[in-house]
Amino acid sequence: MSGVDWRTRRREQTRQEILDAAWTVARDQGLAGLTMRDLGARVGMRAQSLYSYFPSKHAIYDAMFAQGNRELLARYRAMVADESLARDPRSLLRSTADVHLRFCAEDPVRQQLLHQRPIPGFEPIAGSYAIAVEVLALGRAVLHDCGVTTSRQFDMWTALTSGLATQQNANEPGGTRWLRLVDEAVDMFLHYLRQGG
Amino acid sequence: MSGVDWRTRRREQTRQEILDAAWTVARDQGLAGLTMRDLGARVGMRAQSLYSYFPSKHAIYDAMFAQGNRELLARYRAMVADESLARDPRSLLRSTADVHLRFCAEDPVRQQLLHQRPIPGFEPIAGSYAIAVEVLALGRAVLHDCGVTTSRQFDMWTALTSGLATQQNANEPGGTRWLRLVDEAVDMFLHYLRQGG
DNA sequence: GTCTATAATCTGATAGAC
DNA sequence: GTCTATCAGATTATAGAC
Numbered sequence: 001m002s003g004v005d006w007r008t009r010r011r012e013q014t015r016q017e018i019l020d021a022a023w024t025v026a027r028d029q030g031l032a033g034l035t036m037r038d039l040g041a042r043v044g045m046r047a048q049s050l051y052s053y054f055p056s057k058h059a060i061y062d063a064m065f066a067q068g069n070r071e072l073l074a075r076y077r078a079m080v081a082d083e084s085l086a087r088d089p090r091s092l093l094r095s096t097a098d099v100h101l102r103f104c105a106e107d108p109v110r111q112q113l114l115h116q117r118p119i120p121g122f123e124p125i126a127g128s129y130a131i132a133v134e135v136l137a138l139g140r141a142v143l144h145d146c147g148v149t150t151s152r153q154f155d156m157w158t159a160l161t162s163g164l165a166t167q168q169n170a171n172e173p174g175g176t177r178w179l180r181l182v183d184e185a186v187d188m189f190l191h192y193l194r195q196g197g
Numbered sequence: 198m199s200g201v202d203w204r205t206r207r208r209e210q211t212r213q214e215i216l217d218a219a220w221t222v223a224r225d226q227g228l229a230g231l232t233m234r235d236l237g238a239r240v241g242m243r244a245q246s247l248y249s250y251f252p253s254k255h256a257i258y259d260a261m262f263a264q265g266n267r268e269l270l271a272r273y274r275a276m277v278a279d280e281s282l283a284r285d286p287r288s289l290l291r292s293t294a295d296v297h298l299r300f301c302a303e304d305p306v307r308q309q310l311l312h313q314r315p316i317p318g319f320e321p322i323a324g325s326y327a328i329a330v331e332v333l334a335l336g337r338a339v340l341h342d343c344g345v346t347t348s349r350q351f352d353m354w355t356a357l358t359s360g361l362a363t364q365q366n367a368n369e370p371g372g373t374r375w376l377r378l379v380d381e382a383v384d385m386f387l388h389y390l391r392q393g394g
Numbered sequence: 395g396t397c398t399a400t401a402a403t404c405t406g407a408t409a410g411a412c
Numbered sequence: 413g414t415c416t417a418t419c420a421g422a423t424t425a426t427a428g429a430c
Contacts, residue, residue, distance in 0.1 A: 191388055
């Protein structure tokens with residue numbers, strides 16, 4: 001039972017600690033400004049010791065990418081599973097946009113890593129990318145229940161929601177100026193749907 | 198008349214050559230991946246010689262930022278001055294979105310530098326930033342003629358158009374999957390306007 | 395598992411010859 | 413105005429002692 005012994009657990013715990021610190025450093029210095037030196041200092045280690053937990057810096061980016069996508073997937077799933085949730089298209093679209101925008105806006109650096117790929121030379125490994133694909137698939141399924149049946153309609157939806165998030169993060173990070181537009185954006189999109197867009 | 202003598206002209210010519218090369222390198226290596234060494238190699242100079250033309254690497258980023266904004270401003274102005282342009286709101290919105298999206302999509306790296314500020318520690322100097330402000334002001338004025346009178350409406354417009362550009366560049370750079378949605382996006386937005394959004 | 399030591403390389407930038 | 417030489421420091425990563 002080596003998978004659950006205390007050594008393994010302790011190791012996993014430290015890996016998580018390092019990841020948490022990596023997010024903190026990246027929020028401070030920018031994603032590309034993350035260095036093993038700073039990261040080690042933040043968890044009370046020398047940079048070289050980090051290699052006991054991650055084989056490379058890219059592996060850290062990759063773990064962050066996977067973690068972010070797992071978090072978003074969990075939130076979508078919690079939303080779908082919520083039995084108190086109204087299921088009419090308007091309510092469902094609002095909830096979906098709300099989950100997505102809150103996620104994007106609460107951490108611009110994470111949003112950047114997950115949806116803009118700003119690290120030259122970094123590509124997530126297949127296993128991590130698969131989580132991102134799952135997120136997209138679930139989003140598409142939920143939107144389908146709202147009457148979004150064509151690719152064009154779905155693309156319009158992602159443009160609209162990601163546009164609100166992008167503008168918010170780029171021009172007023174931490175604020176709500178664009179986030180507050182979500183309800184009227186949903187209404188606007190609903191009318192577009194009904195016009196057969 | 199030192200401002201127009203051949204020395205000055207030649208110098209300005211070389212500066213421009215360096216800037217052109219900087220765009221090329223940045224498109225290849227990413228904005229953060231631009232190095233003085235690579236840049237020098239591309240124009241047939243040692244990295245150190247570049248300092249005869251730009252006092253620092255940041256000054257190069259700054260000149261690129263200013264150049265990009267001047268280009269966008271010129272395109273907006275050309276659009277406004279075009280007498281063959283239809284002036285009804287729908288046509289005007291389409292032309293505006295078209296200018297903007299074409300600009301964003303034809304060079305994702307430029308779009309990144311101008312509208313996403315991905316270089317940690319880089320802030321354009323006041324003179325360069327002023328051009329960006331001018332671009333925004335002109336955009337606002339044009340949109341006003343289309344019936345966009347409130348900040349909320351203008352924010353919705355920028356979210357919608359920048360969302361289309363962002364999605365296009367992030368998911369299918371060089372393609373037209375989201376760009377092709379511009380006409381129905383304009384129609385969607387127009388209906389939102391008329392509803393008093 | 396963490397350390398010291400260090401490799402090997404890249405970075406932006408300066409000094410001074412020509 | 414471009415060069416050589418060089419600084420001073422950063423970077424990721426590996427080897428090996430403990």
